[in-house]
Amino acid sequence: xTSSTITTIPAKITTLSELQDYLHLAMQLEHATIPPYxxxxxSIKPGTNADAVHVLRVVAVEEMxxxxxxxxxxxxxxxxxxxxREGFVPTYPAYLPDGEDDFQVHIAGFSxxxxxxxxxxxxxxxxxxxxxxxxxxxxxxxxxxxxxxGGAHFYSxxxxxxxxxxxxxxxxxxxxxxxxxxFTGDHARxxxxxxxxxxxxxxxxxxxxxxACKAINLIMEQGEGIEAEIYDNENELAHYYRFDQLxxxxxxxxxxxxxxxxxxxxxxxxxxxYKVKEDVKLADMPVGTExxxxxxxxxxxxxxxxxxxxxxxxxxxxxxxxxxxxMFEFRNLMTELIRNPLPGSNGLYxxxxxxxxxxxxxxxxxxxxxxxGAVKEVxx
Amino acid sequence: xxxxxxxxxxxxxxxxxxxxxxxxxxxxxxxxLKAIGAVLPPDVVGDLLSAYEQLPPGSERERERVLESxxxxxxxxxxxxxxxxxxxxxxxxxxxxxxxxxxxxxxxLDTNRVISGAAYQAGLQWEAAGGHPPGANPQxxxxxxSGPQRSRE
Numbered sequence: 001x002t003s004s005t006i007t008t009i010p011a012k013i014t015t016l017s018e019l020q021d022y023l024h025l026a027m028q029l030e031h032a033t034i035p036p037y038x039x040x041x042x043s044i045k046p047g048t049n050a051d052a053v054h055v056l057r058v059v060a061v062e063e064m065x066x067x068x069x070x071x072x073x074x075x076x077x078x079x080x081x082x083x084x085r086e087g088f089v090p091t092y093p094a095y096l097p098d099g100e101d102d103f104q105v106h107i108a109g110f111s112x113x114x115x116x117x118x119x120x121x122x123x124x125x126x127x128x129x130x131x132x133x134x135x136x137x138x139x140x141x142x143x144x145x146x147x148x149x150g151g152a153h154f155y156s157x158x159x160x161x162x163x164x165x166x167x168x169x170x171x172x173x174x175x176x177x178x179x180x181x182x183f184t185g186d187h188a189r190x191x192x193x194x195x196x197x198x199x200x201x202x203x204x205x206x207x208x209x210x211x212a213c214k215a216i217n218l219i220m221e222q223g224e225g226i227e228a229e230i231y232d233n234e235n236e237l238a239h240y241y242r243f244d245q246l247x248x249x250x251x252x253x254x255x256x257x258x259x260x261x262x263x264x265x266x267x268x269x270x271x272x273x274y275k276v277k278e279d280v281k282l283a284d285m286p287v288g289t290e291x292x293x294x295x296x297x298x299x300x301x302x303x304x305x306x307x308x309x310x311x312x313x314x315x316x317x318x319x320x321x322x323x324x325x326x327m328f329e330f331r332n333l334m335t336e337l338i339r340n341p342l343p344g345s346n347g348l349y350x351x352x353x354x355x356x357x358x359x360x361x362x363x364x365x366x367x368x369x370x371x372x373g374a375v376k377e378v379x380x
Numbered sequence: 381x382x383x384x385x386x387x388x389x390x391x392x393x394x395x396x397x398x399x400x401x402x403x404x405x406x407x408x409x410x411x412x413l414k415a416i417g418a419v420l421p422p423d424v425v426g427d428l429l430s431a432y433e434q435l436p437p438g439s440e441r442e443r444e445r446v447l448e449s450x451x452x453x454x455x456x457x458x459x460x461x462x463x464x465x466x467x468x469x470x471x472x473x474x475x476x477x478x479x480x481x482x483x484x485x486x487x488x489l490d491t492n493r494v495i496s497g498a499a500y501q502a503g504l505q506w507e508a509a510g511g512h513p514p515g516a517n518p519q520x521x522x523x524x525x526s527g528p529q530r531s532r533e
Contacts, residue, residue: 046407046498290401324520336405 013167016182020079021147022164023070027081029143029157030066030219032090033121035354036105036114037063039276042335043109043351048272052110055242059118062222062239065201068191069215071313075189076206077168077182081313083306089356090141092279096121097144097153097160100132105143107351109276109338115243122240123224126158158220165216172209183208191312195320201234230258274338276351284342291340291350298333298352305330306356384429388413391432394440394447395461396468398504403468406502408495412467415495419473420460421485428457456484469508471499 013019041056071081082088093104098120105121108114131152136142144160146152154160171182183206190205201222206212221232223239230241230252237252244259245251251263277284282299285292308323334352342350392403403409417425431451435443452458459480466474472494475481481490494500501516512519 046502047496290399294401294405321522322526325523325526328517328519328523335407336401339407340401340404 013163013171016077016171018147019077019164019167019171019182020074022160022167023074023077023079024082024085025143025145025147026161026164026219027067027070027074027083028088028090029160030063030070031083031088032094032105032141032143033063034060034067035089035092035352036107037118038331038334039107039338039351040110040114040118042331043273043276043338043349045272045274048269049110051266052246052268055246056110059122059239059242062201065196065203066219066222068196068203068313069206069219072190072204072206073164073212073215075313076185076212078184081310083310083313087141089302089306089354090143091139092141092354094141094143095136097132097156099155102134102142102153106278107276107280107354108278109349109351110273111270112247115247118243119240119247121157121223122238122243126156128155129159129162130155158224161216161220165213168209168212168216181208183212186315189313189315189317191317191320195312195317201236230256274349275347276338277342277345277348280342280351281353282355284345285350286343289343291337291342294333294337294340295350295353298330298337299355301326301330301333302352302354303356384425385409385413387429387432391429391451391461392464392468394432394444395465396504398468402504402507406504408468408471408499408502411495411499412464415473416460416464416467419487419489421487424456424460424484428460431457456480467495467499469503469505471495471501471503 013022037056037060041053041060044053044056074081092107095102096105103117103120105117106114131146132155133151134153135151142153144154144157146154154163168182175182187205187207190207191203192205193203196203201218204211204214206215217233221238222236230238231254232238241252241258241261245261245263245266246268248259248261249267250261250265252261253263256262282292282295285295305323305326308319308326312319312323337350337352340350342348389400389403389409392398392409393400396403413425428451431454432447435446435450437443451461459476463474463476466472472492473490475490475492497516501513503513506513506517
């Protein structure tokens, strides 16, 4: 970040195409949290830190639910999700808004400072409903930017989602007044719970104003909770407090106040983790070595996975059945990288680089609906 | 330990046929080196690794030939090296033969046992067979309907 100024221009959505742009950004944002969470999770040495492993896994799985709900929202209002678009996978470190300033999200191992970042991701600042202007290097990945460009950014992620909720309500009200609706998307494009199971929170189709608001609220509440409550409407501990438990060394239980867990003790062994080099890139690995090849293989597998997800979000939800095993496959590739020393880094370890852009563009079947045969080819 | 680990991985590459990234990636190299150090009488691990370090440079085939005669063919080091193969593939330690125990020393830790739950999951046998450790490596609902996926050659 180089400079910031604040404007009083309100961040309001006024057209359907703007709403679709916002929802695409929401998908990008929800996805962007997953690589850092998974890297921290898999940097934990096998057989150690059971509490932290559980917390990180639950949160990562729920972020996948949020990504899917964001896709349902976009499909509901006639949009076309595109996970293969250049820049969908951010270049890490990625920037997230934090009021008038910002913070960086890294691909890094499990550590107290990684947890501090996760807390910031999950509990956005409440803001004054205005945009902040900041300038970045042209190749920086900035999440929470106003789709209108020009250096405008949301004050916080909370404000970003508030703008979406407000936009949906306003646009639907205007449409209804003319006897129309903005929820014109084909219901067959909705990903529903028969294609997906997860920990907390249910996946549901978005078809009208009430299911749309429910989806946005679920995404926000699973992250930060409701106002001063640590549990969300489904009686689930919000992500912020799940992470907070690891720093506090104690579980929350019903009736607890924020910041003061009184449940059973838990322990975190910060040393039982592979210390990975932050935001490692392919260029940090000697070309042609087994490590380089393994990092490339991960990026290719991840790109294929995104292409499968993209088909699932574009009218072929059954593609998820094949995408889930692929997800477990790239888990194996990730752990392998994280357990290998990175040459010339003073004892640090490697990690997945998530350099996806070029790979995803190559043969992305985004325009035409993919044939069933193509799905089989990827699964096999 | 660090130099020992390098040699241990080098020896394990020759014994298992898997590359260094895969062996380190299993997360088991350090636990296994520690485990054999605890089970075996003093000096056996050091001698095994020295024997590996003294293999002549050259083609893998040539190194394997010398490995067979100098390490696998050695009455003291051979059974340990064979145990290492089982250790990497199955995650379990196999009690050394009675003759070996009588000649080179017994240890109360030298019993048939799985090293750890993580070792069971990390066994190279699963990958070699194109499978997964039963009950220990979730692959997603219905994954059994498709063939093995992992192929990084």
